[in-house]
Amino acid sequence: MSIALDQVTKRYQGVPVVNDVSLDIGDGEFFVLLGPSGSGKSTLLRAIAGLAGVDHGRVALHGRDVTHVSPRDRGVGLVFQNYALFRHMTVAENIEFALRVRRMKASERRQRRQEMLRLVSLEGMDNRLPAQLSGGQQQRVAVARALAHKPEVLLLDEPFGALDAKIREELRRTIRQVQRELGITTVLVTHDQEEAFAMADRIGVMNLGRLLEMDNPHELYSRPATRFVATFLGAANLLLAHQSKEGVRFGKTPVNAHPANPGHGGREHEVVAVVRPEEIEVAPTREALHARYLAHGAVEEVLFTGALERMRIRMDDAEAAPLSNSNGSGIPLLEVTRTQHEQRAFQVSPGQPVAIGVRRIHILPTPLSSFTACAPTELQAATLSQHPLLVELATRMKTRISTRVEPQLGVSGAGSEGDGAFAGTTVIAAEADVAQRTEWLLENGADEVLVLPQNATSPQRVLIHWAEESVRGATLAVSASVLRHVAAEATYVGIFPDQTAETQRPHGVRALLDARSEAQEVHGLEMRTELRFGDVASELARQLAEAPGQMLILGVCSMTGVAEKFGSLLADARWPVLIVHRTPEGVVA
Amino acid sequence: MRIKQPSVLPGFGLTFGFTTFFLCAIVLLPLAALVIVATSTTWHDFVHLVLSPRALGSYRLSFGASALAATINLVFGFVIAWTLTRYDFPGRKLIDALIDMPFALPTAVSGIALTTVFAQNGWIGRYLEPFGIKVAYTWIGVTVALTLIGMPFAVRSMQPALLEVQRDLEDAAETLGAGRFYVFRRIILPTVLPALLTGFTLAFARAVGEYGSVIFIAGNLPMKTEITPLLIVIRLEEFDYKGAAALGFVMLVISFVVLLTINLLQGWGRRRIIQAAH
Numbered sequence: 073m074s075i076a077l078d079q080v081t082k083r084y085q086g087v088p089v090v091n092d093v094s095l096d097i098g099d100g101e102f103f104v105l106l107g108p109s110g111s112g113k114s115t116l117l118r119a120i121a122g123l124a125g126v127d128h129g130r131v132a133l134h135g136r137d138v139t140h141v142s143p144r145d146r147g148v149g150l151v152f153q154n155y156a157l158f159r160h161m162t163v164a165e166n167i168e169f170a171l172r173v174r175r176m177k178a179s180e181r182r183q184r185r186q187e188m189l190r191l192v193s194l195e196g197m198d199n200r201l202p203a204q205l206s207g208g209q210q211q212r213v214a215v216a217r218a219l220a221h222k223p224e225v226l227l228l229d230e231p232f233g234a235l236d237a238k239i240r241e242e243l244r245r246t247i248r249q250v251q252r253e254l255g256i257t258t259v260l261v262t263h264d265q266e267e268a269f270a271m272a273d274r275i276g277v278m279n280l281g282r283l284l285e286m287d288n289p290h291e292l293y294s295r296p297a298t299r300f301v302a303t304f305l306g307a308a309n310l311l312l313a314h315q316s317k318e319g320v321r322f323g324k325t326p327v328n329a330h331p332a333n334p335g336h337g338g339r340e341h342e343v344v345a346v347v348r349p350e351e352i353e354v355a356p357t358r359e360a361l362h363a364r365y366l367a368h369g370a371v372e373e374v375l376f377t378g379a380l381e382r383m384r385i386r387m388d389d390a391e392a393a394p395l396s397n398s399n400g401s402g403i404p405l406l407e408v409t410r411t412q413h414e415q416r417a418f419q420v421s422p423g424q425p426v427a428i429g430v431r432r433i434h435i436l437p438t439p440l441s442s443f444t445a446c447a448p449t450e451l452q453a454a455t456l457s458q459h460p461l462l463v464e465l466a467t468r469m470k471t472r473i474s475t476r477v478e479p480q481l482g483v484s485g486a487g488s489e490g491d492g493a494f495a496g497t498t499v500i501a502a503e504a505d506v507a508q509r510t511e512w513l514l515e516n517g518a519d520e521v522l523v524l525p526q527n528a529t530s531p532q533r534v535l536i537h538w539a540e541e542s543v544r545g546a547t548l549a550v551s552a553s554v555l556r557h558v559a560a561e562a563t564y565v566g567i568f569p570d571q572t573a574e575t576q577r578p579h580g581v582r583a584l585l586d587a588r589s590e591a592q593e594v595h596g597l598e599m600r601t602e603l604r605f606g607d608v609a610s611e612l613a614r615q616l617a618e619a620p621g622q623m624l625i626l627g628v629c630s631m632t633g634v635a636e637k638f639g640s641l642l643a644d645a646r647w648p649v650l651i652v653h654r655t656p657e658g659v660v661a
Numbered sequence: 662m663r664i665k666q667p668s669v670l671p672g673f674g675l676t677f678g679f680t681t682f683f684l685c686a687i688v689l690l691p692l693a694a695l696v697i698v699a700t701s702t703t704w705h706d707f708v709h710l711v712l713s714p715r716a717l718g719s720y721r722l723s724f725g726a727s728a729l730a731a732t733i734n735l736v737f738g739f740v741i742a743w744t745l746t747r748y749d750f751p752g753r754k755l756i757d758a759l760i761d762m763p764f765a766l767p768t769a770v771s772g773i774a775l776t777t778v779f780a781q782n783g784w785i786g787r788y789l790e791p792f793g794i795k796v797a798y799t800w801i802g803v804t805v806a807l808t809l810i811g812m813p814f815a816v817r818s819m820q821p822a823l824l825e826v827q828r829d830l831e832d833a834a835e836t837l838g839a840g841r842f843y844v845f846r847r848i849i850l851p852t853v854l855p856a857l858l859t860g861f862t863l864a865f866a867r868a869v870g871e872y873g874s875v876i877f878i879a880g881n882l883p884m885k886t887e888i889t890p891l892l893i894v895i896r897l898e899e900f901d902y903k904g905a906a907a908l909g910f911v912m913l914v915i916s917f918v919v920l921l922t923i924n925l926l927q928g929w930g931r932r933r934i935i936q937a938a939h
Contacts, residue, residue: 145838148836150836156832173837173838217837
């Protein structure tokens with residue numbers, strides 16, 4: 073491995089800007105860190121260069137731990153967005169800077185300089201001053217300067233940011249060529265997904281300080297695991313669907329694809345589907361479609377953009393409509409792009425009714441699909457759906473909040489009066505009988521229940537615990553999904569009874585390590601682990617009370633006894649609790 | 662001649678006229694009067710006036726102490742400006758405001774205050790006495806006074822330049838393997854050199870013309886601690902206008918030569934950095 077990061081965390085004034093990032097970059101790999109501004113990607117790059125210290129974790133370059141090594145001894149070359157050339161020195165002096173520092177002989181310096189100038193195609197520019205060069209040429213000099221001392225790693229911090237489109241493309245090609253020729257491990261930071269696609273062997277997408285996913289560009293585009301990656305890499309329609317053994321259903325339309333893998337006790341459950349705009353087909357009638365039928369709709373807007381035609385369609389079945397599209401407008405319309413060829417086959421104009429088909433659907437593995445604010449009266453449900461933390465979560469997850477009235481909520485023995493089964497995450501207020509209500513919801517088929525105290529705010533630390541090992545996977549999946557959308561640190565708390573014998577304790581530690589590696593490998597979630605002994609509920613309550621701004625994610629598999637065991641935790645109006653409930657395999661509810 | 666409007670603000674004719682008039686009335690006319698009075702004596706008298714031993718002694722002190730004070734301000738002004746721009750610490754704003762105090766204080770007050778502190782029985786003077794160092798009523802005192810009044814000029818002209826030094830430049834140099842001192846010498850210093858020279862020039866110019874604070878701390882012994890401005894005042898009090906004007910003329914010429922040299926140096930340095938790109 074050329075670059076190995078292990079749980080790197082960097083905080084500014086207590087807030088993690090780089091949050092538990094672990095990453096391995098291979099020899100000669102071109103790795104792109106992609107993310108919006110403020111996602112922590114530049115800070116991570118500076119941590120690799122040694123210009124920003126880390127608060128936690130380790131940085132290794134070529135197997136050498138450099139966490140506490142100064143930048144000048146790390147053997148990296150860094151290129152900045154604003155070139156950062158030494159303006160009082162000529163091109164030659166700039167390129168030779170690192171060689172001069174190393175007291176290389178003048179003749180060797182000259183030779184190396186010529187070599188570098190040839191590499192970036194700037195032969196003969198030796199005696200110019202930076203001010204006499206264009207932006208693109210200056211950045212070439214910066215690249216040559218960064219490579220002159222033969223660093224083992226090249227780091228590029230938004231190197232094309234200040235250049236116009238044409239120069240940018242040219243320089244991209246040069247850099248990629250130089251990188252291949254030298255076989256140097258390279259990390260590029262950018263917020264431009266097109267640039268990432270054009271250059272990367274592998275892309276790592278960052279948001280809110282976390283490294284969400286990494287893979288090759290194609291895999292990341294066609295099979296994203298998170299909503300953020302799905303919508304940040306290109307345009308995407310996110311739709312709520314119901315998945316069962318038969319396939320998926322959008323509103324009332326069943327689509328014969330993606331049957332559910334076991335889990336959820338075989339019951340139908342809500343999922344988030346990604347449909348790329350270019351995977352949608354429109355036709356005058358359902359019969360004329362080549363792809364699988366999705367819905368009917370009316371064309372709202374048609375935009376000609378040269379090679380492609382962009383179109384937005386309002387779907388007739390409101391339940392099947394997309395959550396929101398990546399362009400962020402409030403009205404959920406379906407985004408469609410068509411090639412010239414498709415346009416010629418079937419011309420459309422605004423207002424025209426069309427049949428919509430899908431060629432390819434990708435189901436996100438994320439378990440949190442949507443939120444339902446549930447309360448005994450309509451007014452209470454409406455108030456709850458306006459809760460700031462809930463709105464924040466839903467906005468970040470690009471999902472919707474619906475309301476549901478259950479007059480018998482929490483009344484033992486009474487059934488649900490609401491419409492249909494519970495789907496997604498059910499949200500209830502932390503009121504007096506919250507424990508009974510939670511138990512009631514689980515009995516009536518809710519999979520995830522979020523208990524929200526009135527003044528709960530965005531958490532800074534999320535505690536994770538599961539009561540039984542059988543819900544470990546589900547709890548971790550939910551935790552990973554939550555933590556992608558809040559800038560918080562995750563800690564798994566393993567709790568064993570006080571009387572655990574000394575000989576049993578190593579098992580506890582092993583369980584912790586297993587949990588951590590499963591979180592990392594299966595769910596891409598980096599978390600800390602803590603081992604405690606004592607009563608589960610009181611131990612968790614003690615930890616939660618330690619500091620404000622905490623949240624608990626609790627995995628349970630039997631629905632009875634929740635009130636009795638965790639009632640005290642739920643009723644406390646200081647922290648939000650998300651309960652994840654799964655029936656163990658083979659047990660019929 | 663066509664004068665192009667150089668900016669969005671109209672009225673170039675008016676402002677240009679005002680600029681020329683103002684410069685003439687306030688700066689050039691009095692200087693011309695000085696030159697005329699000074700040159701109205703015979704050459705022999707003039708040489709005798711400006712090269713008398715007492716006059717020569719005063720030049721040495723005035724320009725020597727001013728150059729020394731400006732050099733001290735160059736070094737310590739840089740340190741102060743660096744501290745104020747690079748570090749954030751409690752009380753930074755207060756110190757920043759204190760820098761300007763010598764601007765606002767009547768110079769006579771500074772002189773009296775310095776004399777109180779540095780006199781043989783003053784707060785600092787009494788501790789220097791046993792070492793045989795006398796500050797008040799010696800050339801050292803003159804230098805101290807000139808340093809004090811020149812300091813804000815040095816700091817204020819260096820501060821903006823230091824603010825503009827990009828941290829990226831230092832980061833780049835560091836990743837290329839340069840140590841701190843190397844970065845300072847090869848990157849930071851060349852970048853802020855023009856501002857340093859400006860700071861030096863302003864502090865020097867201010868020191869040469871200083872009168873109020875020096876006369877209290879200098880003791881004013883002819884040949885030893887008598888600065889040229891004081892000698893001019895003495896000549897005036899003797900109604901020797903020609904003598905005063907001759908001395909003033911010499912100061913004018915020396916100051917002008919020094920300032921011009923520094924300006925030329927600066928211009929040369931700037932041209933080296935921003936050469937026309939064609």
